[in-house]
Amino acid sequence: MKLITAVVKPQRVHAIKDALHEAGISGITVTQVDGFGRQKGHTEVYRGASVTVDFVAKSKLEILVSDGDVKRITDVIVASANTGSIGDGKIWVTAVEEVIRVRTSERGDAAI
Amino acid sequence: MKLITAVVKPQRVHAIKDALHEAGISGITVTQVDGFGRQKGHTEVYRGASVTVDFVAKSKLEILVSDGDVKRITDVIVASANTGSIGDGKIWVTAVEEVIRVRTSERGDAAI
Amino acid sequence: MKLITAVVKPQRVHAIKDALHEAGISGITVTQVDGFGRQKGHTEVYRGASVTVDFVAKSKLEILVSDGDVKRITDVIVASANTGSIGDGKIWVTAVEEVIRVRTSERGDAAI
Amino acid sequence: MTNLPINGADTAWVLASAALVLLMTPALSLFYGGLVRTKSTLNMMMMSFAAIGVGTIVWILWGYSLAFAPDTGQGLIGDLTHVGLNGTLNTVVGAQGSEIPTLAFVMFQMTFAIITVALLSGAIADRAKFGAWVVFIVVWLTLIYAPVAHWAFAAQGGSGGWIIDKLGALDFAGGTVVEINSGAAALALAIVLGRREGFKRDAMRPHNIPFILLGAGLLWFGWFGFNAGSALAAGHLASVAMINTQIATAAAAMSWIAYERVRNGKPTTLGVASGAIAGAVAITPSCGFVTPLGALVIGLVGGVASAYAVSLKYRWNYDDSLDVVGIHGVGGFVGMIGIGLLASKAANSAGGDGLFISGNPDLLFKQVIAATTVAAFSFIGTWIIATVISRTIGFRVSRDQEMTGLDTVEHAESAYDL
Amino acid sequence: MTNLPINGADTAWVLASAALVLLMTPALSLFYGGLVRTKSTLNMMMMSFAAIGVGTIVWILWGYSLAFAPDTGQGLIGDLTHVGLNGTLNTVVGAQGSEIPTLAFVMFQMTFAIITVALLSGAIADRAKFGAWVVFIVVWLTLIYAPVAHWAFAAQGGSGGWIIDKLGALDFAGGTVVEINSGAAALALAIVLGRREGFKRDAMRPHNIPFILLGAGLLWFGWFGFNAGSALAAGHLASVAMINTQIATAAAAMSWIAYERVRNGKPTTLGVASGAIAGAVAITPSCGFVTPLGALVIGLVGGVASAYAVSLKYRWNYDDSLDVVGIHGVGGFVGMIGIGLLASKAANSAGGDGLFISGNPDLLFKQVIAATTVAAFSFIGTWIIATVISRTIGFRVSRDQEMTGLDTVEHAESAYDL
Amino acid sequence: MTNLPINGADTAWVLASAALVLLMTPALSLFYGGLVRTKSTLNMMMMSFAAIGVGTIVWILWGYSLAFAPDTGQGLIGDLTHVGLNGTLNTVVGAQGSEIPTLAFVMFQMTFAIITVALLSGAIADRAKFGAWVVFIVVWLTLIYAPVAHWAFAAQGGSGGWIIDKLGALDFAGGTVVEINSGAAALALAIVLGRREGFKRDAMRPHNIPFILLGAGLLWFGWFGFNAGSALAAGHLASVAMINTQIATAAAAMSWIAYERVRNGKPTTLGVASGAIAGAVAITPSCGFVTPLGALVIGLVGGVASAYAVSLKYRWNYDDSLDVVGIHGVGGFVGMIGIGLLASKAANSAGGDGLFISGNPDLLFKQVIAATTVAAFSFIGTWIIATVISRTIGFRVSRDQEMTGLDTVEHAESAYDL
């Protein structure tokens, strides 16, 4: 099993979720994160003092998938997250040794 | 060393924490996350317009453990997180190559 | 490729970010988390009722790096995150099988 | 120059009322600010504050004169006698024995002009250029508000505004001037600016409902100045206007949530706040002309009517984002027609008797004429003004800026850093 | 019908005061809303708004009549003369030379009824069915509030309410009617509904303390209308009532945090807000009867007494969630007894002299009787009402709903979407 | 004791005004609370509430007497006649025919003392020990505020305070007593306490701008009581003071953001709120002496002057954290000098004519003397007081505590738990 982590633009989350759903993925865990990268933040001004907000709000999606689904799912995410502009984000894949569903104690692929 | 990640119901965090403490775990990192899964969100109504809040608030726990502790600790989490109802959550385990305690620069199991 | 995860004190994030930048790292993903560990929380009082806030606010940094950079970068983090006091935090390293840049679909080290 | 004598009690009441009404615009900014998404909260509030800032200046320089200086002859507009508040120092206005300083009256009326234009901002939430909004305030107060205020408020012994002095329709505190006027103008603005990105598609939840409730509470409080202050004297008429305001506002808050309970299954807090505003709107023209039980009826009807009306935008596809049309436009009509039906000389001997009291449809007829004329004038006039601004300096931000949110784009700020 | 002559200045002051007191209920909703956890913020605020909506309607339909129409004979309740506000248009009330329109008085008193019942919601935070609460408001205002208001406020030349006209106890602005009444009723409600899930186990931190402080600030502001407005005239008595209100409120805010500083080590902001309310409560009955230095004493004592009292619920295991008993009940007693000890004719020649001034325990005795009778009546009556509601339509939501939070469960809304 | 006769209308207006001014301090607490970072929000608000609590007690025990009791001879300070409010019950103050109860005046003036000291807390945000602040309030009100209030406000037929009775400078509502005084004292405090950790290095964003706007709105509302209430009568003078307040406040809000638009590219909401305060400050001394067009000029200038001045702290390296110096100090000077230039007897025949009206620099000269003397006295006096507190009980928390945030450190609370 693998864990796919995708850091994407918050406004794309809705579309990604729909795309994943269509691809047969129903479970996703999403976290609000601050991203630092090529895409720069913005400047705010308070009583004449400039304040640089140097991060950009991003959403991090974590999705557990079976080994065989990795390519397909990452492709789905790339397709639905892409806006072609800087800051579209990153996806990374890590190996997962065990997955357990709390409610049933099922393990492995069955628990995903 | 392993990293155990558990996505659970927020109202169980307190109990899980206590159970882990008893099991000898003192360090945990908790993140507030939005979960999409079998458990559905709810509907809100604003001036007659229905709004579907399609996620459920969850807490994500991350716990570094020694290799030998994985089974014991995941069992503890399952036991204390379980309410028997849908949305109880998932646990997954990944391999960790190195752990460092910032304060002392200790490494490996000693740093956990 | 590796993923370096560091849970540190929020007030050190700025310095760590600068140090990483100098070390050639430009991409970081930061999450606000609650840490439970040796460093204890604090007590609040509301109309005479004491309330224990048993976690400490922490920041979690995630940084994708090439295999060869792990040692150098963890050293940079340790150096810049360290205040010598309890609660300075933990760093852990996990293996990453694939990295994809959403915008360009680049993969591997090129995508970092 | 010696000061002309005044009635101190009435002056105290009008001054207090003016303060109350001024507070309504910051209260509105909170109400509106809570209704939008976080990313344009400040812009939403800023539009109201700009209405205060710009509106005040317009009012003292020429707005008051256009509205309240002697009529130019046709009952359509005042002349330029009081430009720059010329001739208002140490003079008085008001019935004999109930005189107040002219400046107290100028101040009181100013607060009406301010909130009326501020109300319009609700129709164009999340997408208007701030600079264009400032220009709009100046033009709209001059070309739309000042004439309508003259029509309905400038009583000059028969030779003043046509609604009050010629037609003889009744509007105690601004059902036409403030409510129908803002409702009709809001519709024009919403149409000219077009729908928000994601209208009907995205969930646009209010970001801070406690702010909405607090805003509603402060509006309720201020509305006593608005309505009871419009008596321009501290006496029986102010008392009946105040209690009627309370009754209709409360009744509409309840009837709105009762309607919601039936339609959607739950009474909501946003509903209670919205209903309160709808009721206060409906009683605004009628508060000085109906009995308390009449106010109860107007409130109950006003709440349900507006609760129903706010859904129409989804059907008819205009994005009146914060429901100015459904609440102020519809509520204003309920109130104006309510007078035609329920007005009673028992409440105010200088008022009239409505159809249900006297069996005579005369007053109702006048009320309908006043209401529809103002609605038409305001809609068309505002449509022209907004279109001209759109085509020249532009009224709407770019799609990208709208997605980012107006707070950072237009004001380089974020509402919260919790 | 010709309007009877009124005193304009007094009318202006009472109208302004009525507006101020009405504002107190939205202010209370903010105070209470900030005190609960996020998940039931809106429900908490909604309970107050329902008190305004329903309370207004009950008051004009029959509440005012039961409280202030001519006594039916035993000093216990008014008759039905003024049902539907019959006979209140264009008439006056008040001492000669100080008449105000009856409707101004009806309005002013209405705001008292509203906030009193709204206060009770604090005792049952996080767990009451909204529909049951609405029913409770109607019944409680009718069966408990109206009689008690009659007892203490309906002065009818000796043949009115028994507390004011027969016993002769002193209660300037509602120490019995509002404070002790709400405190005793709150205790009954808390007992009947039972404790919240997690009472004494879970941390239940206030979710928004700035709201609490703002609510307290607005309550403080409104309390001037409540207390000084109760003079029903703009003169010496209103002035002494106002400054006494300020002094006691300020003193109690300080004595509460001084007590906290000693007991818990830190002065808290919640303490300063709570102390202010406790002080305002304690001075409510006494503000028109004591000198400023008397008010200082009452405030200092009131703050400490309530700071101590709010902990009792943990010892005695009743979940008066937002401390209505500890603050309003206890504060009301401090104020009523404070009159018995400190009242001085120097402050109000129509008042009395307390034990410490005259050495005569007579007044103290009357104060204790009035206070305890109201407390007993209110506790028992409310206990019965709440029990009947519990056993019939049910007063409390299910355990699951309580855990989820009332905002989504009862209102299909969330307070924030930041 | 028989009550001396009063003017009811004027009393009603002063009582209402006192309530309005009292509200300004909670409003300020919200304004200031929103400006700081989350971690010291409550402490910031608490400093204002402590000013209310402690200030009230100081005022009634000896502050009022020092400020308003008969002058001790040199025009510097009042005597101890009214200690403990001795001799204020049932007596009156004010011009013949316009008498109000002394206690109404005591109350009204109390609210000025409270907000003046509360303003100072803005200079020392995020770093002051709460206990030391409480001590500071007592000392500062006694040694600095009371004398300055006596100088400028205690008119005693020529033998009262030196500014009003001897020099003859004009200050309608506290340009010296409240604004310049607080500005100068704030500068001293900021210097003695030193800069915050991270000053000029860290981004210190306001954590809740809607609170700032709401605070500004409530301050605006309250300011009508402050300025128009200072007429101590409901008549022409109150009316001109009120409309001037509105005009200058609005104008400054707009001129501040116009200046920002030019300098930084965007008009900000914090700018509109700050500008409003700056304008209200500038018109405070002048509102009763200039014409509406004069007020417009003072407002426009006041907004730009303060918008410019708030940046100076970064250049000169004093951490006046929330810009008390730039807004109140500078605005106060604009207003005092504005009188010297623009005052007109057309607005107030009891006032004077400024340089631009009469060509005579006399009044301007007096204004400058009054303003600079108060500034110097306040700066030096406050510097000494703050230094003594620093060296004895300590005025500043430790570096570590400051980093953690004062809410948990000083009050064991957190502002939000959303």
Ligand SMILES: Nc1ncnc2c1ncn2[C@@H]1O[C@H](COP(=O)(O)OP(=O)(O)O)[C@@H](O)[C@H]1O
């Ligand atoms: N090396 C990295 N490690 C972890 N997260 C990264 C890394 N690089 C980028 N990110 C995340 O991806 C987001 C987008 O990256 P950015 O460089 O702005 O644009 P792009 O992905 O289009 O090159 C960042 O905001 C950050 O959250």
Ligand SMILES: Nc1ncnc2c1ncn2[C@@H]1O[C@H](COP(=O)(O)OP(=O)(O)O)[C@@H](O)[C@H]1O
């Ligand atoms: N495939 C997945 N990848 C990541 N997170 C998941 C996945 N499936 C479920 N989750 C997380 O677990 C939570 C619970 O899952 P859900 O399907 O609702 O119930 P259950 O675990 O009882 O089957 C979800 O809200 C989501 O946060």
Ligand SMILES: Nc1ncnc2c1ncn2[C@@H]1O[C@H](COP(=O)(O)OP(=O)(O)O)[C@@H](O)[C@H]1O
């Ligand atoms: N075993 C663990 N697993 C996950 N996170 C941990 C673990 N131990 C500590 N942490 C995280 O590191 C933070 C700091 O740890 P703590 O024990 O307080 O101090 P130190 O790192 O100095 O020993 C904790 O707040 C927690 O977020």
